[in-house]
Amino acid sequence: MKLYELVGKDKTQGFSPYVWRSRMAIAHKGLEVEMVPLIFTEIAGLKDIDAKTVPILDDDGTLITDSWDIACYLEEKYPDRPSLFGGAAGKAYANFFNFTSFTHLVMPLFQTLAYDIFEGLDDKDRAYFRETREARLGKSLEEAHAHQDQSLKIFQKQLWPYNTLLKSQAFFHGSQPAYTDYIMYGLFQWAKGVSALPIISPDEPLYGWRAKMDDLYDGLGKVIRTKKPA
Ligand SMILES: N[C@@H](CCC(=O)N[C@@H](CS)C(=O)NCC(=O)O)C(=O)O
Incomplete structure (x- = not known):
């Protein structure tokens, strides 16, 4: 699973509030994730991904491009892991x-x-x-x-x-x-x-x-x- 995030000069420091929601949601589900750093102007230029914003989740080829949709996707795809919403x-x-x-x-x-x-x-x-x-x-x-x-x-x-x-x-x-x-x-x-x-x-x-x-x-x-x- 890969999560595309937003960075500035410091490529190790992702600062998007929306990416942090998804990052925490993935950890809540106990899943491993590889973070992929992007700067703003790289997002629209991504090959094979039609997205204007991050977070972008790539779960083995399934692409989700909005933080709320990512939370809903994780909840549905991984129902046996701790729930993000509780019903x-x-x-x-x-x-x-x-x-x-x-x-x-x-x-x-x-x-x-x-x-x-x-x-x-x-x-x-x-x-x-x-x-x-x-x-x-x-x-x-x-x-x-x-x-x-x-x-x-x-x-x-x-x-x-x-x-x-x-x-x-x-x-x-x-x-x-x-x-x-x-x-x-x-x-x-x-x-x-x-x-x-x-x-x-x-x-x-x-x-x-x-x-x-x-x-x-x-x-x-x-x-x-x-x-x-x-
Ligand atoms: N509704 C979206 C909003 C995400 C969003 O606005 N992300 C900003 C970073 S915090 C972004 O990628 N902006 C790209 C741009 O403005 O070019 C979500 O929840 O995922």
């Missing part, structure tokens, strides 16, 4: 989480991190990233960077339901982690991989949750090294 209701909850987290969390975090992502990119990706992301942001990367503190505050304000939930349960899935946790964890891995900005504080339940997530699967998530402040 139909859990799958619906995870899917809802997938959508709500996008607007609540991915967008403000993207505003916060856009410039830091740019700084860590392979030189070949810089023009492409600037053009596509400035169109998405509606401003220059430098302007987004100038408003980083405000964007971070918006992101942090949105965390209250997640912090509140974690006061009464250990993981988003319940007493054990599953796919909803990997959706959330991907966001923190993204931030950690591209920026030195502390985005949660030690007094928040999410902080302790993230530490437990870092320890899963022999510390798989710890392969991301926190960037050093410039």
